[in-house]
Amino acid sequence: MWDYTDKVKDHFLKPRNVGELEGANAVGETGSLSCGDALKLFLKVDENEKIVDATFMTFGCASAVASSSALTEIIKGMTLDEASKITNDDISDYLGGLPKEKMHCSVMGQSALKKAIADYRGIQILEKPGEMVCECFDVTDLEIIEAVKANSLETTEDVTDYLKAGGGCGQCLERIEEIIESVKAKG
Amino acid sequence: MWDYTDKVKDHFLKPRNVGELEGANAVGETGSLSCGDALKLFLKVDENEKIVDATFMTFGCASAVASSSALTEIIKGMTLDEASKITNDDISDYLGGLPKEKMHCSVMGQSALKKAIADYRGIQILEKPGEMVCECFDVTDLEIIEAVKANSLETTEDVTDYLKAGGGCGQCLERIEEIIESVKAKG
Amino acid sequence: MRIVYTDNNATTKVADEVIEEMLPYFGQFYGNPSSMHTFGDQVDKKIKQARQRVANFINADPNEIIFTSCGTESDNCAIYSALNAFPEKKHIITSNVEHPAINKLYQHLQKKKGYEVTFVPVDKKGLLNLDLLYDSLSDNTAIVSLMWANNETGVLFPIEDIAKKVNKKGILFHTDAVQAGGKVPIDVKQVGVDMLSLSGHKIHAPKGIGVLYVKKGVKFSPFLIGGHQEEGRRGGTENTVSIIGLGRACELATEHLPVMNTRVRELRDYLQTRLLEKIPCSSVNGDLDLRLPNTLSIGFDAVEGESILLLLDREGICASSGSACTSGSLDPSHVLMAMEVPFKSAHGSIRFSLSHYNTKDEMDIIVSALVPAIEKLREMSPFWKD
Amino acid sequence: MRIVYTDNNATTKVADEVIEEMLPYFGQFYGNPSSMHTFGDQVDKKIKQARQRVANFINADPNEIIFTSCGTESDNCAIYSALNAFPEKKHIITSNVEHPAINKLYQHLQKKKGYEVTFVPVDKKGLLNLDLLYDSLSDNTAIVSLMWANNETGVLFPIEDIAKKVNKKGILFHTDAVQAGGKVPIDVKQVGVDMLSLSGHKIHAPKGIGVLYVKKGVKFSPFLIGGHQEEGRRGGTENTVSIIGLGRACELATEHLPVMNTRVRELRDYLQTRLLEKIPCSSVNGDLDLRLPNTLSIGFDAVEGESILLLLDREGICASSGSACTSGSLDPSHVLMAMEVPFKSAHGSIRFSLSHYNTKDEMDIIVSALVPAIEKLREMSPFWKD
Numbered sequence A, B: 001m002w003d004y005t006d007k008v009k010d011h012f013l014k015p016r017n018v019g020e021l022e023g024a025n026a027v028g029e030t031g032s033l034s035c036g037d038a039l040k041l042f043l044k045v046d047e048n049e050k051i052v053d054a055t056f057m058t059f060g061c062a063s064a065v066a067s068s069s070a071l072t073e074i075i076k077g078m079t080l081d082e083a084s085k086i087t088n089d090d091i092s093d094y095l096g097g098l099p100k101e102k103m104h105c106s107v108m109g110q111s112a113l114k115k116a117i118a119d120y121r122g123i124q125i126l127e128k129p130g131e132m133v134c135e136c137f138d139v140t141d142l143e144i145i146e147a148v149k150a151n152s153l154e155t156t157e158d159v160t161d162y163l164k165a166g167g168g169c170g171q172c173l174e175r176i177e178e179i180i181e182s183v184k185a186k187g
Numbered sequence C, D: 001m002r003i004v005y006t007d008n009n010a011t012t013k014v015a016d017e018v019i020e021e022m023l024p025y026f027g028q029f030y031g032n033p034s035s036m037h038t039f040g041d042q043v044d045k046k047i048k049q050a051r052q053r054v055a056n057f058i059n060a061d062p063n064e065i066i067f068t069s070c071g072t073e074s075d076n077c078a079i080y081s082a083l084n085a086f087p088e089k090k091h092i093i094t095s096n097v098e099h100p101a102i103n104k105l106y107q108h109l110q111k112k113k114g115y116e117v118t119f120v121p122v123d124k125k126g127l128l129n130l131d132l133l134y135d136s137l138s139d140n141t142a143i144v145s146l147m148w149a150n151n152e153t154g155v156l157f158p159i160e161d162i163a164k165k166v167n168k169k170g171i172l173f174h175t176d177a178v179q180a181g182g183k184v185p186i187d188v189k190q191v192g193v194d195m196l197s198l199s200g201h202k203i204h205a206p207k208g209i210g211v212l213y214v215k216k217g218v219k220f221s222p223f224l225i226g227g228h229q230e231e232g233r234r235g236g237t238e239n240t241v242s243i244i245g246l247g248r249a250c251e252l253a254t255e256h257l258p259v260m261n262t263r264v265r266e267l268r269d270y271l272q273t274r275l276l277e278k279i280p281c282s283s284v285n286g287d288l289d290l291r292l293p294n295t296l297s298i299g300f301d302a303v304e305g306e307s308i309l310l311l312l313d314r315e316g317i318c319a320s321s322g323s324a325c326t327s328g329s330l331d332p333s334h335v336l337m338a339m340e341v342p343f344k345s346a347h348g349s350i351r352f353s354l355s356h357y358n359t360k361d362e363m364d365i366i367v368s369a370l371v372p373a374i375e376k377l378r379e380m381s382p383f384w385k386d
């Protein structure tokens, strides 16, 4: 079982800012039903690009709920520029840390926020090309291939050092190793 | 551990007729130091070929000692003709049975007796040709090859049914299987 | 806090009677059963008794029983033994809803050892596609391994019929009966399987003891190579205490089998009815009839399993989502996916698995805890209103 | 009858402290450590503690510890893992005095799997021929496996020196430390082995629990394939109770190590001196110095081991002849044969192996029983007068 911090448990059991936000003028969605984790983030942004309110709806595990709840607390009162600098580590730190198997939940928060900001600013975010390999750190096969080639990476540990990929739950390590080997095979 | 009958235990702890027999006129020896089991049987046979006394010296496990002790008790008073009909089963029965892993001890008794009788009668017993495969029942590889060929035996169970070999401790089963297969291979 | 334990397909409480039987063999009768002294020999005798008890449990002969270290070892051992017996056959068959002890092993054999593997699919109710199974049998097939009862849904496969058909073709048949043991009667003579796996900790014996039944005459090759233990079929000093415990547990399991099929089944059905009644958009996974009497796998739309479990945990209720083995993974259980349970309810599926220790009272506690938990999670789910 | 137990290399009494530590985890805290509830999680925490305790025992990191079902599984797992890591290498090395868990496995690999095997011989004192060992290392060598201490004679191999030389060539090195554990200090960081096996029941934990230490960075492939337990390195629900017991046993073993080297060694030496003094034509097997402090293998000319053991058994004395694993065989132990102990005394060799539970009093009981026993057997031996 996961070792959740008291902060995570608290935000899971008593999530802050749950529900749709009336009058929201920015929405960011990430994840899906099939993934098992999904987050919909609602922001109300004033004319100075300040986030005056934020709510969320989450489908997922305890840390997904807690990460979403934490995210809304963190960004309320920030400007969009400030908020755009928020990383998954900030979310995880706010909660006193997440089990490594659950790091992807904080990544999901960061990603929904990015999308909401883009939504407000009318920018379209392109889906990353390639196939998702590391869900924990949102890294695709193309990114790994590139890194392996560019830096002559030899082992999965090298890849983790460069891209974080594989440094969470470890589910993707086998796939990363395959990728390294196929790159090597092609010379 | 072996399940020795009370009779076996009794004959091991209080063996009858131990030691060299003064005035013995027939001696049979079987086994050796390297085998881990050896029996030297001494008989005093009178002019009517009656066994008037019998003693033994044994190196070996409890059932070897008990089998030797039992053998001397069984044959005392018999004529050589009667004694020559004693089989290992008689020895084992006398003791209320032996663990299957220890059947070879009773075979050793039978074999020493045969040799002692031959010694008295001045007959020379030829060593069986071939290599010993089943120590429990004193069966050589040549005997097994012959039986397998003559009767188209297919399995180790078949061999055990025909020759007893393999029906004791089972140590030789792998070797028997090899022999069957090599016979088959040669067609 | 009062614990309501309904996770008996994951593991069970060691019965008091079993503990009592085992205790003297730790510090008092601790001899090695292979030893040449009475002190070790008395342990050997006790193990013989346990072997007989286990044999009685499934109507086998004692020398058809090999003690292993767990259900997983029994499964691995059975498959490797078959492959060694028929080294020239390169095709193996199983279903797509097996426990990882078979499923992962088959994947390994497929990916790393060049075996051709048929994963026979199940339908939406979790029932095996028998036509596809029989069509896939070939001269090249070394072994068919199919679970007797599914650990997640409790769905039963028709092992007796399958064993007959597979045997008729001269192909070895193994069944993983780890979840069937103690819940449905097992008679190996009647069913006619070649090999069968059991695990102690699913029937109130300790964790870390398993059984592989190998039918007399079936060619066997050892998995653990070492000393002469288990008649040369498994090296390693015997786990004496757990073997002795397992013997007793098998006796108890036989005694409790009728209760399983009556009182435990009624409790399960009661829980099922109440939950379906009280929680909208909920649905049972797996065939309602061909199912273990103690198992309920139930899906709740638009919510996620771990969250449900943690809310139940706060009330002292122990259950599981998917198998206890899925950790860190975002994918819903491969069993529910194989049954094509929609994502919407697959992610929110919970397994309650009962034992004869459970009471009606406890079922009511579960219902009272689960209704508000699902409500709360649905309120924050982006998929609930859709 | 009072039992004098001097067969501790075969197996040991489970310590009272170990039983106490284990007991609550049978019927009270019986959850599955993988479960998503606090009830299972508390067992998981306890297992983490046990893993740390085992790691401390040999100065390893907790994630270098894999729990297995016995020493034999640890040995088998280590070798297969190495072969999988280097599938192109077809040569493996061991000694000719290993326990069957290695010896039989190597024979199997030689006969059935086409491996070239070097069995490095020992001399008359049981010491390894290091020149031959080093000469046999080649680019084609997948693994070298050598026992730390011999189970029959107690003779120690210079594992640290060997590990250095083998590692320098980039070859994997495994040591079977099943008999070394608790008797001599083990520090894997200092010794630098890649893999190391332990077994619980040799250090006052239950039978049926083992450890494989795998150094960080050493490529590993699982032997038992199944669930994600042991970080995916061994499938199968954890043997929770025994793991917890083993953790405690490791703590105790560290505490008792000084006693092993003083009081137990003195007892062994006392027994040895008295027997050599009182029984003519007796001789110690194995090097007198490079030897475990608790082990005495002593041969008596012209008599046979089983008979001696049965006479000792009548006085409640537990010892063994050769390894506890030789059953039904007429051959003397392969260890004594490898040392070229003459048949005359090899067949009549007895192993006494002590623990800290033994007393001087017990040594005297053994001497008093053994002297007349040997006399009696020699009287009826055809080889005694020669």
Ligand SMILES: Cc1ncc(COP(=O)(O)O)c(C=O)c1O
Pocket: C235, C236, C237, C238, D009, D069, D070, D071, D072, D073, D075, D099, D101, D147, D149, D150, D151, D176, D178, D179, D199, D200, D201, D208, D210
């Ligand atoms: C040196 C050695 N290795 C391995 C083993 C096997 O350990 P286990 O009986 O736990 O499988 C033993 C003891 O039986 C042993 O003495």
Ligand SMILES: Cc1ncc(COP(=O)(O)O)c(C=O)c1O
Pocket: C009, C069, C070, C071, C072, C073, C075, C099, C101, C147, C149, C150, C151, C176, C178, C179, C199, C200, C201, C208, C210, D235, D236, D237, D238
């Ligand atoms: C169907 C099935 N097979 C095999 C196993 C493996 O048993 P064990 O955990 O004893 O290895 C389990 C349970 O974990 C199971 O449910």
Ligand code: FES
Pocket: A133, A134, A135, A136, A137, A165, A166, A167, A168, A169, A170, A171, A172, A173
């Ligand atoms: S998917 Fe978890 S570390 Fe990559």
Ligand code: FES
Pocket: B133, B134, B135, B136, B137, B165, B166, B167, B168, B169, B170, B171, B172, B173
């Ligand atoms: S050697 Fe014992 S049965 Fe053949």
